[in-house]
Amino acid sequence: MTTWHLTTVTSVVDITPTARTLRLALPEEIHALPGQHVDIRLTAEDGYSTARAYSLSDVRETRSAEVTVERLHDGEVSPYLVDVVEPGDPLEISDPHGYFFTWPSGDDRPVQLIGGGSGIAPLMSMIRSREVEAPQTPFSLVYSVRSPERVYYRDEFRQLIEHRRMDVHLIHTRVAPEGAMRPAGRLTADELAALTMDPATSPTVFICGPNRFVENCAQWMVEAGHARTRIRTERFGE
Numbered sequence: 001m002t003t004w005h006l007t008t009v010t011s012v013v014d015i016t017p018t019a020r021t022l023r024l025a026l027p028e029e030i031h032a033l034p035g036q037h038v039d040i041r042l043t044a045e046d047g048y049s050t051a052r053a054y055s056l057s058d059v060r061e062t063r064s065a066e067v068t069v070e071r072l073h074d075g076e077v078s079p080y081l082v083d084v085v086e087p088g089d090p091l092e093i094s095d096p097h098g099y100f101f102t103w104p105s106g107d108d109r110p111v112q113l114i115g116g117g118s119g120i121a122p123l124m125s126m127i128r129s130r131e132v133e134a135p136q137t138p139f140s141l142v143y144s145v146r147s148p149e150r151v152y153y154r155d156e157f158r159q160l161i162e163h164r165r166m167d168v169h170l171i172h173t174r175v176a177p178e179g180a181m182r183p184a185g186r187l188t189a190d191e192l193a194a195l196t197m198d199p200a201t202s203p204t205v206f207i208c209g210p211n212r213f214v215e216n217c218a219q220w221m222v223e224a225g226h227a228r229t230r231i232r233t234e235r236f237g238e
Contacts, residue, residue: 002095003095005026005027006091007026007027007093008025008091009086009087010023010064012086015068017149018070018071018150019118020068020082022081031062032059034105034129034130035055035122035234036055036059037054038056038097040067040092040093051077051094052077055067055068057121057125058124060132067121068124070082103126103130103204107137110137110201110203110204111139111140111203112196112197112204112205113126114143114209115141115207116208116210116214117210121152122234124152127141138201138203139167140197141168142171142192143171144173146172147172147175157170187213189224192221199227203230205226205230206233206234207234211235
Protein backbone atom coordinates (compact mmCIF):
# COMPACT_ATOMS: atom_id res chain seq x y z
CA MET A 1 0.00 0.00 0.00
CA THR A 2 1.34 3.42 -0.97
CA THR A 3 2.15 5.84 1.83
CA TRP A 4 1.39 9.45 0.94
CA HIS A 5 3.03 12.56 2.42
CA LEU A 6 1.51 16.03 2.26
CA THR A 7 4.31 18.39 1.24
CA THR A 8 4.45 22.13 0.67
CA VAL A 9 5.93 23.70 -2.45
CA THR A 10 8.60 26.14 -1.30
CA SER A 11 9.95 27.28 -4.67
CA VAL A 12 9.38 26.90 -8.40
CA VAL A 13 11.97 27.64 -11.10
CA ASP A 14 11.28 27.53 -14.83
CA ILE A 15 14.43 25.98 -16.31
CA THR A 16 13.33 25.53 -19.95
CA PRO A 17 10.28 26.70 -21.92
CA THR A 18 8.51 23.44 -20.98
CA ALA A 19 10.11 22.32 -17.71
CA ARG A 20 10.03 23.48 -14.12
CA THR A 21 11.86 22.49 -10.95
CA LEU A 22 9.81 22.22 -7.75
CA ARG A 23 11.32 22.26 -4.27
CA LEU A 24 9.12 20.51 -1.71
CA ALA A 25 9.24 20.79 2.10
CA LEU A 26 8.67 17.40 3.71
CA PRO A 27 6.66 16.89 6.92
CA GLU A 28 9.16 14.30 8.14
CA GLU A 29 12.55 12.97 7.13
CA ILE A 30 12.64 10.89 3.97
CA HIS A 31 15.86 9.18 2.95
CA ALA A 32 16.03 8.80 -0.83
CA LEU A 33 18.81 7.35 -2.96
CA PRO A 34 20.22 9.20 -5.97
CA GLY A 35 18.22 7.97 -8.96
CA GLN A 36 14.97 7.16 -7.14
CA HIS A 37 11.59 8.65 -7.99
CA VAL A 38 8.34 9.51 -6.23
CA ASP A 39 4.71 9.50 -7.30
CA ILE A 40 2.91 12.84 -7.19
CA ARG A 41 -0.86 12.58 -6.71
CA LEU A 42 -3.45 15.18 -7.65
CA THR A 43 -7.02 14.99 -6.38
CA ALA A 44 -9.89 16.97 -7.95
CA GLU A 45 -12.82 18.47 -6.03
CA ASP A 46 -15.07 15.64 -7.23
CA GLY A 47 -12.72 13.09 -5.68
CA TYR A 48 -11.04 11.91 -8.87
CA SER A 49 -7.34 11.40 -8.34
CA THR A 50 -4.41 10.49 -10.54
CA ALA A 51 -0.69 10.07 -9.92
CA ARG A 52 2.46 10.04 -12.02
CA ALA A 53 6.06 9.11 -11.22
CA TYR A 54 8.77 11.79 -11.31
CA SER A 55 12.46 11.33 -10.70
CA LEU A 56 14.02 13.15 -7.79
CA SER A 57 16.66 15.56 -9.07
CA ASP A 58 18.12 16.35 -5.63
CA VAL A 59 18.20 14.03 -2.61
CA ARG A 60 20.87 15.74 -0.51
CA GLU A 61 18.42 16.94 2.13
CA THR A 62 16.12 14.71 4.20
CA ARG A 63 13.47 17.34 4.96
CA SER A 64 13.14 18.64 1.42
CA ALA A 65 13.13 17.15 -2.06
CA GLU A 66 13.35 18.40 -5.62
CA VAL A 67 11.64 17.19 -8.78
CA THR A 68 11.97 18.56 -12.29
CA VAL A 69 8.88 18.13 -14.44
CA GLU A 70 8.58 18.31 -18.23
CA ARG A 71 5.15 19.38 -19.48
CA LEU A 72 3.46 16.77 -21.68
CA HIS A 73 0.77 18.04 -24.02
CA ASP A 74 -1.53 15.14 -23.21
CA GLY A 75 -0.52 14.79 -19.57
CA GLU A 76 -2.94 14.78 -16.65
CA VAL A 77 -0.42 15.84 -14.01
CA SER A 78 2.54 17.61 -15.66
CA PRO A 79 0.61 20.64 -17.07
CA TYR A 80 -0.64 21.45 -13.56
CA LEU A 81 2.82 21.09 -12.03
CA VAL A 82 4.53 23.18 -14.71
CA ASP A 83 1.89 25.88 -15.35
CA VAL A 84 -0.24 26.19 -12.21
CA VAL A 85 1.55 25.21 -8.99
CA GLU A 86 2.96 28.09 -6.93
CA PRO A 87 4.97 28.34 -3.70
CA GLY A 88 2.79 27.56 -0.69
CA ASP A 89 0.64 25.02 -2.53
CA PRO A 90 0.30 21.51 -1.09
CA LEU A 91 1.31 18.40 -3.04
CA GLU A 92 0.99 14.74 -2.14
CA ILE A 93 4.00 12.54 -2.80
CA SER A 94 4.74 8.88 -2.16
CA ASP A 95 7.75 7.35 -0.48
CA PRO A 96 10.77 7.14 -2.82
CA HIS A 97 10.89 3.95 -4.86
CA GLY A 98 12.95 2.23 -7.53
CA TYR A 99 16.19 0.65 -6.33
CA PHE A 100 17.80 -0.74 -9.49
CA PHE A 101 18.51 2.65 -11.06
CA THR A 102 20.37 4.13 -8.10
CA TRP A 103 23.92 5.18 -7.35
CA PRO A 104 25.15 4.07 -3.90
CA SER A 105 26.26 7.36 -2.36
CA GLY A 106 29.95 7.39 -1.54
CA ASP A 107 30.87 4.63 -4.00
CA ASP A 108 34.29 5.38 -5.51
CA ARG A 109 33.92 3.24 -8.64
CA PRO A 110 33.71 5.08 -12.01
CA VAL A 111 30.29 6.17 -13.23
CA GLN A 112 29.22 6.89 -16.80
CA LEU A 113 25.98 8.85 -17.17
CA ILE A 114 24.05 9.09 -20.44
CA GLY A 115 20.89 11.20 -20.55
CA GLY A 116 18.37 12.18 -23.18
CA GLY A 117 16.09 15.18 -22.69
CA SER A 118 14.30 15.15 -19.34
CA GLY A 119 16.08 11.88 -18.56
CA ILE A 120 18.82 14.04 -17.07
CA ALA A 121 16.79 14.55 -13.85
CA PRO A 122 17.72 11.34 -11.96
CA LEU A 123 21.29 11.61 -13.26
CA MET A 124 21.48 15.10 -11.77
CA SER A 125 20.63 13.71 -8.35
CA MET A 126 23.65 11.40 -8.70
CA ILE A 127 25.92 14.26 -9.79
CA ARG A 128 24.83 16.48 -6.90
CA SER A 129 25.22 13.70 -4.33
CA ARG A 130 28.65 12.82 -5.70
CA GLU A 131 29.82 16.41 -5.25
CA VAL A 132 29.00 16.19 -1.53
CA GLU A 133 29.72 12.57 -0.64
CA ALA A 134 32.37 11.31 -3.05
CA PRO A 135 33.88 14.22 -5.01
CA GLN A 136 36.89 12.16 -6.16
CA THR A 137 34.74 9.45 -7.77
CA PRO A 138 35.24 9.56 -11.57
CA PHE A 139 32.02 10.74 -13.23
CA SER A 140 31.35 11.45 -16.90
CA LEU A 141 28.19 12.66 -18.63
CA VAL A 142 26.88 12.57 -22.19
CA TYR A 143 23.68 14.63 -22.41
CA SER A 144 21.62 14.65 -25.61
CA VAL A 145 19.15 17.52 -25.97
CA ARG A 146 17.28 19.13 -28.86
CA SER A 147 18.57 22.70 -28.56
CA PRO A 148 20.45 24.99 -26.14
CA GLU A 149 17.30 26.37 -24.50
CA ARG A 150 16.24 22.81 -23.65
CA VAL A 151 19.31 22.12 -21.50
CA TYR A 152 18.37 21.46 -17.88
CA TYR A 153 20.60 22.77 -15.05
CA ARG A 154 22.79 24.70 -17.47
CA ASP A 155 24.42 26.88 -14.80
CA GLU A 156 25.49 23.87 -12.76
CA PHE A 157 26.88 22.15 -15.82
CA ARG A 158 28.81 25.28 -16.72
CA GLN A 159 30.40 25.32 -13.27
CA LEU A 160 31.26 21.62 -13.42
CA ILE A 161 32.98 22.17 -16.77
CA GLU A 162 34.80 25.37 -15.74
CA HIS A 163 36.11 23.83 -12.51
CA ARG A 164 36.95 20.56 -14.27
CA ARG A 165 34.87 18.56 -11.83
CA MET A 166 33.78 16.05 -14.47
CA ASP A 167 33.54 15.54 -18.22
CA VAL A 168 30.29 16.94 -19.60
CA HIS A 169 29.48 16.41 -23.29
CA LEU A 170 26.38 18.19 -24.63
CA ILE A 171 24.92 16.77 -27.83
CA HIS A 172 22.46 19.07 -29.62
CA THR A 173 20.26 17.08 -31.98
CA ARG A 174 18.25 19.82 -33.76
CA VAL A 175 19.81 23.22 -33.10
CA ALA A 176 23.44 23.73 -32.06
CA PRO A 177 24.60 26.83 -30.15
CA GLU A 178 26.35 29.56 -32.08
CA GLY A 179 30.00 28.74 -32.60
CA ALA A 180 29.63 25.08 -31.68
CA MET A 181 32.32 22.74 -33.00
CA ARG A 182 29.77 19.97 -33.48
CA PRO A 183 26.84 20.53 -35.86
CA ALA A 184 23.35 19.58 -34.74
CA GLY A 185 22.55 15.91 -35.23
CA ARG A 186 21.66 12.74 -33.41
CA LEU A 187 24.18 10.91 -31.29
CA THR A 188 25.84 7.99 -33.10
CA ALA A 189 27.38 4.75 -31.88
CA ASP A 190 30.89 5.81 -32.80
CA GLU A 191 30.47 9.18 -31.15
CA LEU A 192 29.13 7.65 -27.94
CA ALA A 193 32.04 5.23 -27.78
CA ALA A 194 34.49 8.11 -28.20
CA LEU A 195 32.89 10.30 -25.54
CA THR A 196 32.37 7.72 -22.81
CA MET A 197 34.72 6.00 -20.38
CA ASP A 198 37.00 3.19 -21.48
CA PRO A 199 35.33 -0.19 -20.86
CA ALA A 200 38.57 -1.30 -19.20
CA THR A 201 37.76 0.99 -16.25
CA SER A 202 34.51 -0.99 -15.67
CA PRO A 203 32.24 1.97 -15.00
CA THR A 204 28.67 1.56 -13.89
CA VAL A 205 26.62 2.98 -16.78
CA PHE A 206 23.33 4.76 -16.11
CA ILE A 207 21.17 5.59 -19.15
CA CYS A 208 17.88 7.50 -18.91
CA GLY A 209 15.66 9.05 -21.57
CA PRO A 210 13.10 8.18 -24.24
CA ASN A 211 12.65 4.49 -25.09
CA ARG A 212 14.50 4.44 -28.42
CA PHE A 213 17.35 6.59 -27.14
CA VAL A 214 17.89 4.29 -24.15
CA GLU A 215 17.69 1.11 -26.23
CA ASN A 216 20.18 2.44 -28.79
CA CYS A 217 22.66 3.73 -26.23
CA ALA A 218 22.55 0.53 -24.17
CA GLN A 219 23.25 -1.57 -27.26
CA TRP A 220 26.03 0.75 -28.41
CA MET A 221 27.70 0.57 -25.01
CA VAL A 222 27.66 -3.23 -25.17
CA GLU A 223 29.12 -3.11 -28.67
CA ALA A 224 31.84 -0.78 -27.36
CA GLY A 225 32.85 -3.43 -24.83
CA HIS A 226 30.90 -2.61 -21.69
CA ALA A 227 29.43 -5.52 -19.72
CA ARG A 228 25.64 -5.76 -19.82
CA THR A 229 25.64 -6.42 -16.09
CA ARG A 230 27.07 -2.94 -15.48
CA ILE A 231 24.47 -1.09 -17.57
CA ARG A 232 21.37 0.23 -15.83
CA THR A 233 18.52 1.83 -17.76
CA GLU A 234 15.40 3.82 -17.07
CA ARG A 235 13.12 4.96 -19.85
CA PHE A 236 9.88 6.73 -20.66
CA GLY A 237 7.59 6.71 -23.67
CA GLU A 238 8.31 9.00 -26.61
